[in-house]
Amino acid sequence: MFEIWPYRGYGIELYGLPPAIANVPETWPVWRAGQGRIMLLGLLMHVFYWRRQYAVCDVLLMGTAFLGINDCMVVWHNGDKTWAWIRLFGSFAFAAAGLFGLTQGPGAKNKTS
Numbered sequence: 001m002f003e004i005w006p007y008r009g010y011g012i013e014l015y016g017l018p019p020a021i022a023n024v025p026e027t028w029p030v031w032r033a034g035q036g037r038i039m040l041l042g043l044l045m046h047v048f049y050w051r052r053q054y055a056v057c058d059v060l061l062m063g064t065a066f067l068g069i070n071d072c073m074v075v076w077h078n079g080d081k082t083w084a085w086i087r088l089f090g091s092f093a094f095a096a097a098g099l100f101g102l103t104q105g106p107g108a109k110n111k112t113s
Helices: 010-015 025-050 053-076 081-099
Strands: none
Touching: 010 025, 025 053, 053 081
């Protein structure tokens, strides 16, 4: 069967989890399912951005704060604490961009329709 992802857990290790988790084949489908959901959020961001629905983009960006908290907790308890902090602060940066409406550019009016 054709696979677009490799059979190894390299991406999981780059995420910040230890090889004891990343190299276990049973964890890979769960990882792929999670990545599929994140890709869908990215595609939705593109659709709403090109439709000039900036308020929706801002809400999706603010939702990344929750994702960052979740990522931080998972990596903190199972992997590298440095990566946990990086994931938390990185997601908060994206959430702040949404909170302050930075998807619209300077001086733009927020259009929701």
